[in-house]
Amino acid sequence: MKILVSATLLFAALPLPIWTQEPPARRAGAAPAPRIVSPEISSDRHVTFRLAAPQAHEVLVTGEFMKGSKSMEKGENGVWSVTVGPIEPEIYYYNFTIDGVRTIDPNNPEVKTGSTPSTISSTLEVHGDGPAFYDGQAVPHGEIRTHWYQSKSLDSLRRLTVYTPPDYGRDTRTRYPVLYLLHGANADETAWYRLGHVNLILDNLLAAGKIRPFLVVMPFGYGVPPNTPSAGGRNTEMFAKDLIEDVIPYIQSQYRALTDADHRAIIGLSMGGGESLGIGLSHLELFGYVGGFSAAAGRPADFAKAYAAVIANPAASNRKLHLLWLGCGREDSLFPTDKALADFLGEHNVKHTFLESSGAHTWINWRQYLREVAPQLFR
Amino acid sequence: MKILVSATLLFAALPLPIWTQEPPARRAGAAPAPRIVSPEISSDRHVTFRLAAPQAHEVLVTGEFMKGSKSMEKGENGVWSVTVGPIEPEIYYYNFTIDGVRTIDPNNPEVKTGSTPSTISSTLEVHGDGPAFYDGQAVPHGEIRTHWYQSKSLDSLRRLTVYTPPDYGRDTRTRYPVLYLLHGANADETAWYRLGHVNLILDNLLAAGKIRPFLVVMPFGYGVPPNTPSAGGRNTEMFAKDLIEDVIPYIQSQYRALTDADHRAIIGLSMGGGESLGIGLSHLELFGYVGGFSAAAGRPADFAKAYAAVIANPAASNRKLHLLWLGCGREDSLFPTDKALADFLGEHNVKHTFLESSGAHTWINWRQYLREVAPQLFR
Numbered sequence: 111m112k113i114l115v116s117a118t119l120l121f122a123a124l125p126l127p128i129w130t131q132e133p134p135a136r137r138a139g140a141a142p143a144p145r146i147v148s149p150e151i152s153s154d155r156h157v158t159f160r161l162a163a164p165q166a167h168e169v170l171v172t173g174e175f176m177k178g179s180k181s182m183e184k185g186e187n188g189v190w191s192v193t194v195g196p197i198e199p200e201i202y203y204y205n206f207t208i209d210g211v212r213t214i215d216p217n218n219p220e221v222k223t224g225s226t227p228s229t230i231s232s233t234l235e236v237h238g239d240g241p242a243f244y245d246g247q248a249v250p251h252g253e254i255r256t257h258w259y260q261s262k263s264l265d266s267l268r269r270l271t272v273y274t275p276p277d278y279g280r281d282t283r284t285r286y287p288v289l290y291l292l293h294g295a296n297a298d299e300t301a302w303y304r305l306g307h308v309n310l311i312l313d314n315l316l317a318a319g320k321i322r323p324f325l326v327v328m329p330f331g332y333g334v335p336p337n338t339p340s341a342g343g344r345n346t347e348m349f350a351k352d353l354i355e356d357v358i359p360y361i362q363s364q365y366r367a368l369t370d371a372d373h374r375a376i377i378g379l380s381m382g383g384g385e386s387l388g389i390g391l392s393h394l395e396l397f398g399y400v401g402g403f404s405a406a407a408g409r410p411a412d413f414a415k416a417y418a419a420v421i422a423n424p425a426a427s428n429r430k431l432h433l434l435w436l437g438c439g440r441e442d443s444l445f446p447t448d449k450a451l452a453d454f455l456g457e458h459n460v461k462h463t464f465l466e467s468s469g470a471h472t473w474i475n476w477r478q479y480l481r482e483v484a485p486q487l488f489r
Numbered sequence: 490m491k492i493l494v495s496a497t498l499l500f501a502a503l504p505l506p507i508w509t510q511e512p513p514a515r516r517a518g519a520a521p522a523p524r525i526v527s528p529e530i531s532s533d534r535h536v537t538f539r540l541a542a543p544q545a546h547e548v549l550v551t552g553e554f555m556k557g558s559k560s561m562e563k564g565e566n567g568v569w570s571v572t573v574g575p576i577e578p579e580i581y582y583y584n585f586t587i588d589g590v591r592t593i594d595p596n597n598p599e600v601k602t603g604s605t606p607s608t609i610s611s612t613l614e615v616h617g618d619g620p621a622f623y624d625g626q627a628v629p630h631g632e633i634r635t636h637w638y639q640s641k642s643l644d645s646l647r648r649l650t651v652y653t654p655p656d657y658g659r660d661t662r663t664r665y666p667v668l669y670l671l672h673g674a675n676a677d678e679t680a681w682y683r684l685g686h687v688n689l690i691l692d693n694l695l696a697a698g699k700i701r702p703f704l705v706v707m708p709f710g711y712g713v714p715p716n717t718p719s720a721g722g723r724n725t726e727m728f729a730k731d732l733i734e735d736v737i738p739y740i741q742s743q744y745r746a747l748t749d750a751d752h753r754a755i756i757g758l759s760m761g762g763g764e765s766l767g768i769g770l771s772h773l774e775l776f777g778y779v780g781g782f783s784a785a786a787g788r789p790a791d792f793a794k795a796y797a798a799v800i801a802n803p804a805a806s807n808r809k810l811h812l813l814w815l816g817c818g819r820e821d822s823l824f825p826t827d828k829a830l831a832d833f834l835g836e837h838n839v840k841h842t843f844l845e846s847s848g849a850h851t852w853i854n855w856r857q858y859l860r861e862v863a864p865q866l867f868r
Contacts, residue, residue, distance in 0.1 A: 163590045164589060209542065209545060210541075211540065212595060217606045219608070224598060225598055253635060254634070256682075257632055258630040258688070
């Protein structure tokens with residue numbers, strides 16, 4: 111069974127000699143440096159990071175596979191290295207800090223990017239014995255479609271991405287439910303497929319008969335520029351305008367989408383979780399399914415105002431809302447917020463699910479939450 | 490008129506204060522560092538690069554907007570900087586070298602990636618007074634579709650991307666010509682739209698009535714793992730197998746494609762130029778249009794063997810080949826190769842076009858070559 115997603119990843123998994131030939135890029139006039147392999151993953155899932163930095167005084171590794179940072183040791187030829195592990199099979203992000211400058215691992219082609227510099231990291235993918243639920247497998251595959259659309263609300267050309275399930279292209283009659291799926295701060299409209307593997311997770315669930323096919327629409331989730339100071343409320347307001355007045359009509363003009371609230375969901379993570387709860391719970395006429403993953407749900411003191419619509423008539427809300435799903439990891443700094451929101455909804459008799467998971471504010475959790483929630487949508 | 494491609498780019502172009510608030514990521518326990526803006530582009534197109542690196546001894550900038558490297562100067566608070574320019578409106582790639590370690594500009598969210606580490610760079614986009622031919626404009630937009638397909642030839646799951654012109658989704662009857670468009674070494678199946686702006690260039694040409702609508706298929710162009718030593722011939726051979734036995738049939742099963750040679754083109758750049766010439770000129774029954782941009786066309790001593798098919802019967806080749814197009818910049822190290830190939834084709838009476846341009850081995854030229862060639866396809 112093929113478990114690797116892309117040719118790039120496939121090749122990255124092949125054994126390579128540590129020292130080969132010349133490096134791909136070198137400074138004019140400098141002697142060819144040895145080619146460095148980093149990260150190198152052993153069969154027992156220990157991982158060695160390396161960096162050629164003869165002039166450096168300190169090189170640190172930070173990554174989602176451990177707490178804090180780890181110092182690399184300087185070896186011969188000025189090549190620093192450290193081995194960590196064994197590491198559980200997962201996809202992790204990590205950085206090097208070279209004499210105080212936080213950057214990527216320059217020898218690893220897999221770089222995570224987004225809409226702000228803070229999100230730039232290198233990727234470490236540790237494989238287990240079999241395929242993970244987020245790996246590409248030998249099942250029918252959907253597509254990711256990238257659209258450029260003119261947002262009248264924001265007076266700009268923006269991008270969005272859409273997942274179409276495997277049958278969508280051949281079938282020209284069926285209409286599909288739609289999940290609007292929002293990324294977090296510092297990310298963009300590519301995050302859910304590049305980092306979240308949404309298409310592969312849904313392809314696998316569909317092949318296993320665990321979900322019904324639906325479209326996933328992933329807009330760019332900022333209504334104001336990233337890093338705008340104190341933009342919280344205005345960001346959601348402007349994004350909501352774009353979503354409701356531009357994105358949804360655009361999608362419904364381009365795709366065979368079902369257009370009632372019973373077949374429309376909104377879910378987001380972190381900043382996007384705050385957006386999906388804020389927008390979704392204020393528009394039950396539009397969204398029958400609402401979810402927040404590690405949601406930036408606002409201050410508990412503001413809940414009564416922010417979520418006034420859904421608590422005003424709990425019986426009516428519970429009739430309209432087929433699912434209100436919250437999930438957060440206990441090591442996530444947003445855990446108290448999300449727990450407080452779940453308690454608040456409970457006190458107001460609004461039906462909901464709150465998954466207290468292990469883990470922190472990472473894609474590890476968000477991929478798992480998607481796997482958990484997808485089978486509960488549109489049933 | 491809106492000239493910016495993505496919200497990310499839009500926001501990046503807005504004026505930001507140089508020193509604001511805390512940086513997005515900081516080392517545990519360290520004092521908050523000032524937020525650094527880099528690159529900063531002035532209204533007269535001078536560009537200032539900055540890096541906070543109090544412990545560094547030397548920081549260099551290298552980039553496509555200048556020859557060689559430029560030293561940054563250490564200023565207060567350990568913030569290094571240098572200003573260059575004025576720089577012509579274009580999209581350029583650049584790197585920082587910090588005490589001998591080549592890496593990206595960690596304060597710039599726009600990072601170029603590919604299939605090997607050598608391609609990792611930061612992006613500098615300098616805008617002119619009006620939109621460039623590769624900018625997103627207020628015209629109808631096509632889509633980019635990403636497919637995951639099982640390659641029987643290579644026994645692996647691979648990705649490819651497809652550009653569909655603006656009308657494709659609404660129109661369910663018309664069949665379209667297909668351009669197979671190949672990336673270069675170190676890149677991947679996303680390069681032509683992420684770096685080459687193929688979709689925006691074709692959207693603009695289409696809106697101006699300069700091309701007829703066609704599909705563009707961009708496969709992953711490696712047949713063997715990137716960086717495989719001495720893989721040249723075998724790489725092309727394995728890629729050709731995947732292209733002809735897997736990719737073309739897959740595309741023709743998924744898209745309303747015209748399937749004759751008169752409506753099929755193959756063009757590539759650098760490594761992909763070598764592939765398109767090698768495969769295309771050996772398969773005139775499949776491809777009626779063949780092009781190489783800065784093509785790695787092989788050694789002149791091997792031309793007679795590599796291009797035996799097309800020179801065997803020049804009259805027949807000229808009847809089948811509606812276009813054989815070569816382009817290379819005079820500062821490109823492949824210029825002598827491509828010039829020699831043009832001369833060789835001339836000596837053998839094979840009709841062709843050779844564009845000797847200014848410039849080097851960069852996307853600046855490849856975007857321009859695409860604009861030059863697209864109107865000549867399928868006419």
